[in-house]
Amino acid sequence: MRIADRLVWRDGALTEGHRRVPEETAVALTYNGGTQAVMMATPHDLSDFAIGFSLNEGLIRSRDDIVSLDIVELDDGIELRMWLPDTLAERLAERRRNIAGPTGCGLCGIDSLAEAVRPAAHVPAGRRFAPRDIMAALAAIEPLQKLNHETRAVHAAAFWTPARGIVSLREDVGRHNALDKLAGHLAQTQTAASEGLVIMTSRVSVELVQKAAAMGAPVLVAVSAPTALAIRMAEAAGITLIAVARNDGFEIFTHPDRIVASAEPRAQSPQTDKPHVA
16 A cells, blocks of 8 residues: 545645555466466455465365465566466466467456356355344444555455354455455365355456355355346356345345345354454
8 A cells, every 4th residue: 555645626626635545566376387367456465365366266176286375576566476286287287378368357367258157166055144144244344444444445355154253354456356365365264155155345247256156155245236147157156146235235136045034043152243354
């Protein structure tokens, strides 16, 4: 984060001022010496980002598939250097050789239209939640968005459970990156996404549904509306998609059976009613 000078036109007058703005840095994700993707990202929680991206894009099966991970700061950005076992590295090298051209955010390393809209992993039924759980999760996330409080320019992805409240929250200029960072932290702490809700402070695109499915998250909650393709993907993946979630309610687009008037009793915990974030 840095302080930027600005001129403000308001109430018919021009004044000088300052604003805190988030950093945006080119981050290259490399595997065994080859670059798989270059993303513009907020340079925080980068080990989470590397692991979550690798998992969500199906490049690895578990955190243990990454033999080593180094964060290398360069003059023009940051490189996340990962080394994989030979069998995974060979498969990834073949995938890179087939890439036809440059791709956009969220589709890095995709070499066909079919892969861009690939079927998401199917999420088991899992636990159910009450409407009060959705509202509690939404209320808990806002106070913990520290970077957004200062800049008003980043997205957040958070994981909430009835017993622990907000377990983890990650922020980034890119909504895909924020979700990858969250996935990486859950993987590193061996936290099962099946036990809670994933909350996004953004609209819902198909890539977010694909990533949530890769995490095994049964419920994806977002403050803005979904796209039509995101709804179709969530339906096929078995994900309960909740969007337009505000302090006065929310809309359920797919698999409403997980949201019931009276869900399973909450486990008693000293953190149940207090937000906690790692």
